[in-house]
Amino acid sequence: MNMPVKKSPVINPLGVIAPSYYEKLLRLNLQNLRKKRSAKSKPPFSITEEFILRFNKTKNIEEKKVLLDLARKTILKCKRKLGLRTLGTGSHVHLPAAWAEITYLAQCEGEIQDECLNMLFASMDHAYFDYDHLPALFFLAESLLYRLCCDAFLKTYLYSVEIKLAKISYLVFLRIFIYFLHDHLQNFEQHLHRLQPYLYALSLCDESYYKYPNIFSNVQFILKMMEIICERELLSGSIFSPVESKKQYKDVDSDTKCLQFNQERYEVNHLLWHCVAAWTCVQKKSPQLNKVLEHVVFHKTQLRQKCWMNSALALLVLGETAKLNVACLKTLMDLMRDFLLSIMSVQNQKENCMVDDFSWAWNVVYMYITILAEICLYAVTSNLRKTAFVGFCDCKSSQKDILLMDKSEQPELKETSILGLLNYFSSKMSANCDDIIWIGYYGLVYNLVKMSWELRGDEEQDGLRNLIWQTLQTTKDHEKDQRIHNAINIAQAELNDPMDPYTGYNTKVFSKTRDEVFSKYIGWRIAKALSKLFFPLTDVSNILLKEPLIKRDQRKHLYKKQDCIKKRVLHFTVREHSSMSEVPMFPYPDYFTKRDEELARIIDHHWQHELKIRQKEDAICEAKEREDEEVKEKNHFREIMKRREKELHKLTKPYELPPGTSNFIRKEHDLPKLRSSCQKHSA
Template identity: 75%
Template sequence: MSVNTSPVIDQFGVTSSSCHEKLLRFNFQSIKKRKNNSLMPSFSITKEFILRFNQTKNPKEEEKLLDLARKNILRCKRKLGLKTLGSGKHVHLPTAWTEVVYLAQCKGEIQDEALNMLYASLDHASFDYDHLPALFFVAESVLYRLYCDAFLKTYLYSVEIKLAKIGYLVFLRLFIYFLHGHLENFKQHLLRLQSYVYALSVSEELYYKYPNIFSNVQFILKTMEIMCKRELLSGSTFGSVENTKRYENIDSDMEHLQLNQAGYEVNHLLWHCVAAWSCVQKNSSQLNKVLKHLLFHKAQLQKKCWLDSTLALLVLGEAAKLNMACLKALMELMKHFLLSILSVQNQEETCKVNDFSWAWNVVYLYTTNLAEICLYAATSNLRKTAFVGFCDCRSLQKDILHMDKSEETPELRETSISGLLEYFSSKMSDNCDPVIWTGYYGLVYNLVKMLWELRGDEEQDGFRNIIWQTLQKTKNHEKDGRILNAVNIAQAELNDPTDPFANYSTEVSSNVGDEIFSKYIGWRIANTLSKLFFPSTDACVLPLKKPLIKRDQMKYLSKKDSMKKRVLHFTVREHPSMSELPMFPYPDFFTRADEELARIIDHHWQKELKTRQEEDAICEAKERKNKELEEENCFREIMKRREEKLHKHTKPYELPARTEVISLEKKMTPKIEVHGPEIQYMKETRIDTC
């Protein structure tokens, strides 16, 4: 079915009333079929309420219904735990997700806020087996809405962008559960999704001009293709081979993981990216050796099964937010990938054998990961490197503003944002490769969102100014409508009709649910995959099988036991501004417990060290005093023996007093007697010569 889509978003709105009625009928029929399911509790939001909200024309009734919807929004925010990363006694995610899906059918601001809340919750929520029924319900609702909006509307609506982003997070989570083998009991749910996936698969001509939506749609289709093929056809999922290998230069707990031929095979690249992330978390000295092995398998990034490639880049991107070596490895991977793909596609004979029509998905998702590193990396040096690169041969200003296509075509020096902008802009043409223009589109699209994310942050004024200059230069020199369209679509997604280039005075929004980028899903996935690939005794790994608990049985479970089944718990203090939020994901319970234990041990060690130093000082003083006393006694003994032998009271090196010397000389000098006759004789014998 051909639809005349406009390359620019001309209006914003929601689905028609007839489409709403179909969606309501579909959702409530699905709930009715699951009435016996204990995990789907009753809801306060009814079909009649949604229809009255959307169809009423009475101002008083409209105001009353709007006030009631806002109260439901506040209640859902508390159930979602938006300020505590989905943890707490008041949080129940399956119930909250279902209620938010119903609230998203109320047109206007309620719909926008409900979709923003759902996106934020799916981003930071932990992985729990009890979430699966609600996740499938959200997946059905999102696919149904995309199906209606894609085939019944002649324009692109902003709600489609949000639904595509939500669908990406939902199916990303379902794929992680698939790797754990949790979808064996949900084959009927997968069958229900297949009809919507088939309808969505013909949407290439509708979303081809919008890679931000089309990449999410392609991810949903690829995920469903893998899950349905393994679950519905072979009936088996995740299994490890007996002949697991160990790499010589990697820690002993990092065993190579393969899957059997009947299940899904995880490639070496994804495994090594998870290993690198684990080394960063553990501060392991083996990180460089793991990265060396990782780059050895960089050719696997060119395999047609690109789902593993995107997961590998996502996990390595999380490690790059904390470690410079991982960021360098990530950029080297993409540089090798781009040069290999573009060089192969330039050769006509090789291009017939190798089909790289999927490569743009990897490049586009890489640009998104790079933008997230620029915003949320742990240090300013990491953020600067992701934007500028490692090369300092030219100034940053010249790098960013170097977009004159009349000059010699530059080589791909680095895969940082500025390096890719320079490279892609120089190769843009009407018949350029999809990798070129989709990568360029992704950079511009994410730069607009980065500019919006940094608004009101005085500490990031310099970084925001560089982004502003880059986008302004793009608007002035780029004539391709596909690239200019990225600015308009990003602006529409942000629900901001003003010009982002002049919007300096806007303060940071205090709405926690209004998220632009995915801040936590990458860390959640990396943490879950590390526990799956490298299980340990102290790690809380998701169980391979977990039977459904009936509602009657849940009544007898204590609150303490039910809270223990939660995977992760977090506590986040409220901050006065978004700029004070941490730039990297929060650690899990065990990491924080280890850090606290290390802090306590270090505190007691410092106290013990101080006590030992004081005791050592006392012992040294005592030994020094004993030595002096011993020397004094020894000297006295020597003097006593000398006095007995020489009858002298002076010390060996001491001169006697002057009076004593004179008296001693008198005693020692002999007396000379002079006799008179002898003198007379001497006088007489004197000879006189004169």
């Protein structure tokens, strides 16, 4: 049997390699050259599926350190692209690319995952609105829903990453809903179709998330927003919320009338419109604010409509206004008081068969509690923060009622502050209470734990933190309902803090990067976007510009121009402290305010210039007046001397002695000395 023999290259007599072998060698060289060029063109490190699998499954300590170092370097690059320090603005910021990279990197388990989700939550909170962000937002929406439905939902227990995924998903879909209101989703039907299977799976998780209202509220908001979007954009029935039908959006109170931008757009009621108008009046410092607030109170019944997305957006916008104005805070609390009293009265009328279904009302109440907690932390003045927590009534009596926690009494709902709602809900708490009561109570305790963690280390807010500590400690000691204790445990798990936030400090918390607990900016961004939609002529620059796609080279140049035009976000915060980052306390001026300030500076500059000219003229006039006075004095003296010479026939000046009197005075002055010398000589 002939064995295969390795053939040697055919060499010609001249010692040159044969053409067939030369062609093979040339191909190999070209392939190697292409590999080198492709390797040079690729970035030094990119997030791939292989890297994620190696990071999660490797057990080698050295390899784990190398992979962890690469992941941390990528996180630093993503932080710069996200613009976390500049609120998402700058020439170095590229939000869609950074969102995609951080989403891929978030699949790495452990600390990298937590840090990536925290960065994504912060970026979704403070990023500006841009039409070019929509493809990346839909990518984020699909990725987050996949993680919730195919990963988190299959586990039998709740974990902290699941809470972060729900919070980020809520912000992503809230941004998509704002684009929907601006009629920017016309070319994204395919993306909406791809989301529907995940939304249907998410609608089946009621039993899993019902015990955790902090997640269940986010899920309900996502489903409601996407139901509205799909019914308008896809013109098909909702597949993930079979209980509610399309008729509910046409069911409007008889005394109100919905506003429509066109026949296919979403219906916006008067309450939301006037809340946005109130926010605009506060930003512009308009004197019509009181009239607008009167209209808000007049349309308070629209807060009870079945299309509760209008109510949620209205509270969100009015809550942002309440961080700046006391009258707006009073209006916000009055709206919720009327809403709760009307809902609770309807819930008590069980004998009446015509009672409306308010099973959705707890979503509005829970959102109001979250907004109230944000006002307590980020309002511009201490009076607003204290009022949101204690109320407008006597502070001592309110605190005393809260700390007693006596459920035998049935207190009235006087105010819808934090302490007022806590007293009201705790007195009505029972095993078979309505969802509004126990979910509202749950939301208060849950947000109080987060508020206490947010105020840690702030010496200027020790009074508020001590009051929160007393309230939480009393709740923990007297409340026996396990649902309320779960709120405390879940809040601690979300904060990654194993210690009680009101019994001691955890030293690890101060060494870590400060995580975002509340949404500080999204309300302001949404209020500004809705103001541009409802009142497009109030400002020259438009925050949502639907433009054609721009080339990458042109986009860099465009970002440099827009950096001077874009306005920084309003950051509501406590008073400045050395341990905190420096953040503005007041809203940044709008276009007309900037023009007024610039005009005032020009006028002041010209006034200062004119003032200097006037000062020089006054100095010249004063010098001339002094010269005139001196001339007058000299002339007057000359006249006096002429009269003296005529009358006395003397040329000396008045009170001037003759020339010889000076020597005589000198001699008279020397007589005592001569006498003393003579006496000495005689002795």
